[in-house]
Amino acid sequence: xxxxxxxxxxxxxxxxxxxxxxxxxxxxxxxxxxxxxxxxxxxxxxxxxxxxxxxxxxxxxxxxxxxxxxxxxxxxxxxxxxxxxxxxxxxxxxxxxxxxxxxxxxxxx
Numbered sequence: 001x002x003x004x005x006x007x008x009x010x011x012x013x014x015x016x017x018x019x020x021x022x023x024x025x026x027x028x029x030x031x032x033x034x035x036x037x038x039x040x041x042x043x044x045x046x047x048x049x050x051x052x053x054x055x056x057x058x059x060x061x062x063x064x065x066x067x068x069x070x071x072x073x074x075x076x077x078x079x080x081x082x083x084x085x086x087x088x089x090x091x092x093x094x095x096x097x098x099x100x101x102x103x104x105x106x107x108x109x
Contacts, residue, residue: 011068012084012108013037014098020047020055025075031055032077038105040067043080051092064096064108 015035023030029050035043045065049058065081072079085093 009068010066012064013040013067014062014064014102014104014106014108015040015043015081016104017058017061017063018042020053020058022055023075023077027075030074031058033058033083035063035065035081035083036104037065037067037081038103040105043067044077045081045083046074046077046079047083047093049083049085049093049095051090052094061095062098062101062104064098 015037018034018036020031020033023032023046026046026048028048030046030048031050031053033045033047035045037043063083065083067081069082084096086096087093
């Protein structure tokens with residue numbers, strides 16, 4: 001079991017996707033995503049969301065991501081956050097998003 005104090009260490013914030021590009025060097029199908037987290041700045045991530053989303057439909061979409069993991073090398077890029085989603089039966093990922101538009105950088109709790 002995870003303690004409450006351990007959970008409080010996980011920082012999840014809302015951000016808006018600025019761009020999404022194909023990421024052919026990734027091991028699994030993915031997009032390179034650039035996200036605006038407001039006061040936390042702009043961060044990049046690799047997102048395996050190609051089954052349900054087209055890159056052109058992602059721009060402007062608000063997402064939720066873990067922002068306090070250390071950067072992780074994925075192929076030729078450093079992923080600076082972990083975009084959160086629900087993993088379906090066939091490994092398709094449905095993004096976690098706020099119900100309504102909120103300010104970028106707000107913390108999820």
